[in-house]
Amino acid sequence: MIDSNVSILLAQTSGIVHEVVSGLNYQGIEIETGFLRSNADLIKAYRHHHWDIIILNLDHDEFNYLKAIRVIQRRKAQSRIIATGRLKNRDEVNRLLKTGIHEFIPITDPVLLEIKITQNIEFALLRKRTRELEHDLNYKSQFIAKISHEMRTTLNSVILLSEILAENRNRSLKDDEIEYIDLIHGSSNNLLDLLNKILDLSKIQSGKMNIQLEQIDVKDFSKRFSRLYIPVAREKSIRFIYDNKLSEEQLIKTDRIRLEQVLNNLISNAIKFTKKGHVKLKTYIPSKNELNFHKLDQNEKMIAFEVSDTGIGISDEKIQIIFESYVQAEGQKTENSFGGTGLGLAISKEIAQILGGKLTLETLYGEGSTFTVYMPFNSQKAVENKPEVDVVKVLKKDKTKEVKPLPKLKKNSKVNILLIDNSTIHNMALKEFLSVVVKDCITAESAQEAYEFLNSDHTFDCIILDMYLPDAYGKDVLQKIREIDHRKTTPVIIYSGKTISKTEQKELYQEAMAVVQKNVNSYKVLLGHLGDMMREK
Numbered sequence: 001m002i003d004s005n006v007s008i009l010l011a012q013t014s015g016i017v018h019e020v021v022s023g024l025n026y027q028g029i030e031i032e033t034g035f036l037r038s039n040a041d042l043i044k045a046y047r048h049h050h051w052d053i054i055i056l057n058l059d060h061d062e063f064n065y066l067k068a069i070r071v072i073q074r075r076k077a078q079s080r081i082i083a084t085g086r087l088k089n090r091d092e093v094n095r096l097l098k099t100g101i102h103e104f105i106p107i108t109d110p111v112l113l114e115i116k117i118t119q120n121i122e123f124a125l126l127r128k129r130t131r132e133l134e135h136d137l138n139y140k141s142q143f144i145a146k147i148s149h150e151m152r153t154t155l156n157s158v159i160l161l162s163e164i165l166a167e168n169r170n171r172s173l174k175d176d177e178i179e180y181i182d183l184i185h186g187s188s189n190n191l192l193d194l195l196n197k198i199l200d201l202s203k204i205q206s207g208k209m210n211i212q213l214e215q216i217d218v219k220d221f222s223k224r225f226s227r228l229y230i231p232v233a234r235e236k237s238i239r240f241i242y243d244n245k246l247s248e249e250q251l252i253k254t255d256r257i258r259l260e261q262v263l264n265n266l267i268s269n270a271i272k273f274t275k276k277g278h279v280k281l282k283t284y285i286p287s288k289n290e291l292n293f294h295k296l297d298q299n300e301k302m303i304a305f306e307v308s309d310t311g312i313g314i315s316d317e318k319i320q321i322i323f324e325s326y327v328q329a330e331g332q333k334t335e336n337s338f339g340g341t342g343l344g345l346a347i348s349k350e351i352a353q354i355l356g357g358k359l360t361l362e363t364l365y366g367e368g369s370t371f372t373v374y375m376p377f378n379s380q381k382a383v384e385n386k387p388e389v390d391v392v393k394v395l396k397k398d399k400t401k402e403v404k405p406l407p408k409l410k411k412n413s414k415v416n417i418l419l420i421d422n423s424t425i426h427n428m429a430l431k432e433f434l435s436v437v438v439k440d441c442i443t444a445e446s447a448q449e450a451y452e453f454l455n456s457d458h459t460f461d462c463i464i465l466d467m468y469l470p471d472a473y474g475k476d477v478l479q480k481i482r483e484i485d486h487r488k489t490t491p492v493i494i495y496s497g498k499t500i501s502k503t504e505q506k507e508l509y510q511e512a513m514a515v516v517q518k519n520v521n522s523y524k525v526l527l528g529h530l531g532d533m534m535r536e537k
């Protein structure tokens with residue numbers, strides 16, 4: 001509910017200000033007024049109350065307005081500070097505004113006074129509404145993040161279980177049954193993709209997007225798209241071309257994963273919407289004119305990643321909406337025979353902006369489209385100017401994100417594992433997956449249950465521990481495991497659905513063998529770590 005009252009504190013103001021304020025009638029909103037007699041009263045007035053506006057009198061001998069401003073600022077009260085008094089010249093007003101006063105209103109004209117106070121009431125209301133909306137948005141984003149996290153864990157397990165089923169290990173499934181399983185696998189993957197996009201959007205909107213800046217070599221970075229997309233394009237009988245117009249090695253400081261996400265989105269769209277011809281990724285240094293044309297700072301050193309295609313192009317009316325997340329998400333899907341969620345471009349546009357760049361589009365319906373991502377050589381400044389963005393400096397390459405090929409391991413009849421995670425379906429999937437190499441995998445759905453196993457006669461060669469259990473936090477469980485664990489050295493792999501900060505990872509690595517982020521590929525990463533452990537055994 002939006003609070004539509006406005007409270008005004010009058011500090012020793014003159015009769016005319018009292019009269020104007022008490023006679024105010026602004027769109028039926030309730031105006032609460034308070035009166036202040038001395039500086040000492042000010043602290044009391046702010047102790048249990050928030051004042052949207054405070055009106056100070058500059059001409060009252062016994063009232064020290066500078067002291068009053070200091071009190072308000074020290075309390076970090078969000079009041080709008082208005083000063084009233086006899087008419088002043090421009091220099092005097094400028095000096096006043098430097099003291100922390102937001103506006104000076106002369107008391108010479110009651111009509112002007114009323115207009116100005118009314119404007120400030122409007123301003124206060126607007127601020128209140130913005131704050132409420134921000135609060136709402138934040139709450140919703142947290143809610144979405146939580147739900148998506150739960151759903152992701154489940155979906156990852158469904159994906160893994162369907163993969164295992166489709167292998168038809170016992171040769172008991174018929175062809176059409178395998179087809180159904182493939183369908184389950186495919187649609188779960190689509191759902192996971194949608195979920196990840198919703199999560200990204202909600203992170204962007206709440207300013208919680210994690211940005212990790214690192215140095216990348218543009219040519220190396222871009223070449224990997226050729227490796228990835230040449231085979232995909234070939235399947236559709238079109239060509240994928242990488243056209244590097246950079247004359248020398250160019251290093252840029254950016255968020256590699258996010259930039260990759262944007263280009264993957266643009267290239268896969270281009271391939272999706274092109275039936276014949278080619279899709280081209282071009283890298284070049286844009287001219288000042290080009291930057292100017294796109295309203296980018298022409299003094300900033302920028303690089304352009306251009307993705308062009310000879311596909312269906314985009315109609316004028318569609319251009320208006322494809323960058324809007326909600327319009328697309330709402331009902332465009334049915335007319336879109338290509339599938340997709342319609343969130344990718346909205347996310348890409350935001351990511352480009354967060355990194356200090358821009359995403360532009362030129363297209364001709366029926367002829368093809370050209371999307372260009374302009375990126376600054378260094379995104380540090382842009383990211384620092386957005387205090388709401390979560391910046392994480394990359395110290396070294398994050399090994400947990402590298403997906404090693406699935407190791408060929410022989411089943412080791414001696415290896416026992418304790419898997420501590422509160423998601424039953426996840427435990428089921430992981431247990432089944434690990435059964436290829438591991439003899440025994442015991443699952444515990446809470447920290448308490450895990451402690452009981454550890455205190456019993458069971459011995460474990462490895463413990464896989466989820467960071468967020470219903471009854472304890474992973475770090476505390478890790479500590480407790482070390483206390484109970486007789487051998488003190490049982491390797492522990494932390495397995496987390498939420499992103500763990502670099503600092504926390506460093507801390508965890510003192511006790512844990514590995515920290516693995518849960519996602520579709522993480523099962524394989526996990527298996528890689530187990531493989532290393534078994535080889536050492």
Ligand code: ADP
Pocket residue numbers: 265269270271273309311312313314322328336339340341342343344345346369
């Ligand atoms: P989706 O996941 O649906 O592809 P996007 O936000 O990436 O979501 O794209 C939104 C829409 O923009 C697409 O559904 C398509 O209609 C249009 N579009 C995007 N890229 C292209 C392209 N290269 N050629 C033609 N249409 C495109």
